[in-house]
Amino acid sequence: MAAGGTIFESEHALGDDLELERAELDWLLTSGVLGRSANIARVLKYVCEERFGGRADQIKEYNIAVEALGRRPSFDPQTDTIVRVTVHSLRKRLNDIYQTAGASRPFRVVMPPGHYVPIFVPAKTPAPENHPPEAEHLVESVQSPPAQSPIFTSPVELEYHPGNRGRVGLWIGVALVAIVCFTMWTLRTRLPKMQEPVVGAATSAPSGPPPDQIRALMGVDRKPYTDRSGLTWSFARYCEGGTNTQLSNLRVGGTEDPYLYQSGVRGIAHCIFPVKQGTYEIHLHFAEASDLEAATRPATFSINAGPHIGFDVVSEAGGDGIATSTIVTGVTPENDGAIHLDYISEVSLLNAVEILPESSGKQVLVRLLAGPASMLDSNKQFWLSDRYFSGGRRGQTPQQARLADLGMYAFDRIGRFRYNIPAVPFAKYRLRLYFREPWFGRENGGIGGLGSRVFDVACNGSMLLKDFDILREGGSAPVVKTFEGIQASADGRIELSFLPVVNYAVVNAIEVIPED
Structure with a gap:
């Protein structure tokens, strides 16, 4: 082993193949096989150029972040x-490329x-990534050992020696065995014990042609589920890595469909x-199941290796065991x-994922009924069952009103409550709120009147309606209030608070429409 701590001797590490290796890097960067992720291309170019320049010992996480990805020195x-x-x-991506186009x-x-140090392997040499599939996931999800541990106190850097190809496979095999053994020991002795059943994640892609929309249940093997809006959710092994966890006894608020949140994946x-x-x-669905301190529960995700997005499930939902999404x-x-x-995320579970087609690159509009089922209105517009709420309860409609055909006004949410609707940060929306007085007034048997x-x-x-009285606005007829230019918050939320003044607040339906 070289004095610098590398596994392979570093003399002539680049050898006569440098020109061919540079050509391979150029092909990867210019052929389009890496996809549209600028971050992937930046990192690959940076680590390869550092290696070509004889600076493999400088390829560290901090240097990649600051020099390749533009992170601040802090x-x-x-x-x-x-x-x-x-x-x-x-x-x-590299593994996929060399099984297909490359x-x-x-x-x-x-x-x-x-x-983080790349290896250039001639095509005739067995690929060093041919190791047990679980090894990679274990390595990436394990916590780092304490600083005083004599084992792997810093990342082991790999160099490839073209003149020593016969020993590359052996060294890599030894290194991988050591990594897997160390990881298994760490998982057994250092990570906290799970209270729920845990099953290792694996992939098994759905068969048949690709769909134009997906509603996927995450976690342990799950049965197909039709939600209260009549939408079907399926289970498939879309994910690898992390750990699958089942929480069959979890009580979930803010949704008519708690089954969606009773299993999930966490880790990496x-x-x-x-x-x-x-x-x-893309809709990501969560309901925090732990009771750990808030600072220990942030989740992060990225789409197509794009920007790194942070998400605090409890903060967005307003508490543990409340459904939320982003x-x-x-x-x-x-x-x-x-x-x-x-x-x-070390703690928070990703419970479900929706992938819905867009026609304009804007958010799909949201139509919600404050009731337990969906509805297709007279204009053939689809309204979802109640969701994104916390507090309040479903109202009780008087017998006389129940006999009438009230359509979207047949149900309501009543009390002191809020709706926390996911949106695009800073985007503007047209908001419509639908009201019908469910209890007071002539149409409901003559109980009470204005001011009830x-x-x-x-x-x-910001206040939208102050001292709002449905009967004063429209009598026994429905009242629709429209608000233009409603801007979503910086964290992508439209949060509506319904605050009682005299008796309970009430709403029948909510419509959120992206503006041009």
């Missing part, structure tokens, strides 16, 4: 996982699991969703015909 790998996420995606290339570029997971060509909107719009499949999702129900409605902290 970059902290403990809180920002952009390098690990990007290298994980790069590693998978199968006949004279060299293969390999990023060994757990390391890479998910591949094959779809038809087009533009899509969205990413304008997503197109990469060159392999799939949308790639990287998800990282008064409430306020606020959106993202």
Whole structure:
């Protein structure tokens, strides 16, 4: 082993193959096989150029973040996982490339699991990534050993010696065995015990032609499920890495469909969703099941190895055990015909994923009924069952009103409550709120009158309706209030608060329409 701590001797590491290796890098960067992810290309170019320049010992997580990905000098790998996420995606992409478009290339570029130094392997040499599939996931999801541990106190850097090819496979095999053994020991002794059943994640792509939309259940083997809106969710092994966890006894608020949140994946997971060509909107669904301190529960994800997005499930949902979601719009499949999702969280589960087609690159509009079922209105517009709520309860309609055909006004949410609707950060929307007085007034048996129900409605902290009285506005007829130019918050939320003044607040339906 070289004095610098590398596994392979470093003398003549680049050898006579430097020109061919540079040609291979150029092909990867210019042929389009890497897809549209600028981060993947930047990292590959940086680590290869550092290696070509004899600076392999400088290929560290911090240097990649600052010099290749433009992070500030204050970059902290403990809180920002952009390098690990990007290298994980790069590693998978390279593996896919050399099984398809690059199968006949004279060299293969390999990023060994757990390391950042690339290896250029001649095509006739067995690929060093041929190791047990679980090894990579174990390496990437394990916690780092304490600083005083004598084992792997710093990343092991790999150099390839063209003149010593006979020993490369042996050394890599030894290194991988050591990594797997160390990882198994760490998982057994250092990670906290899981209270729920845990099953290792694996992939088994759905068969048949790619769909134009996906509603996927994450986690342990799950049965197909038709939700209260009549939409069907399926289970398939879209993800690899991470751990699958089942929470069958979890009580979930804010949804009519708690089954969606009773299993999920966490750790470091890479998910591949094959779809038809087009533009899509991604919905990630969560409900925090742990009772750990808030600072220990952030989740991060990226789409197609794009920008690193942080998400705090409890903060967005307003508490533990409350369903919430976040969205990413304008997503197109990469060159392999799939949308790639990287998800990282030590604690929070990703419970379900929706991939919905978009026609304009804007968010799909949201139509919600404050009731337990969906509806197709007279204009053939589809309204979803109740969701995104916290607080309040479903109202009780008087017998006389129940006998009438009220359509979308047949159900309501009543009390002190809020709706936390996911949106595109800073985007503007047209908001419509639908009301019908469910209890007071002549049409409901003559109980009460004007002033019997008064409430306020606020959106993202600004008052929309002050001392609102449905009977005063429209009598016993429905009332629709429209608000233009409603701007989503910086974290992508339209938060509506319904605040009682006299008796309870109430709403029947909510419509959120993206503006031009």
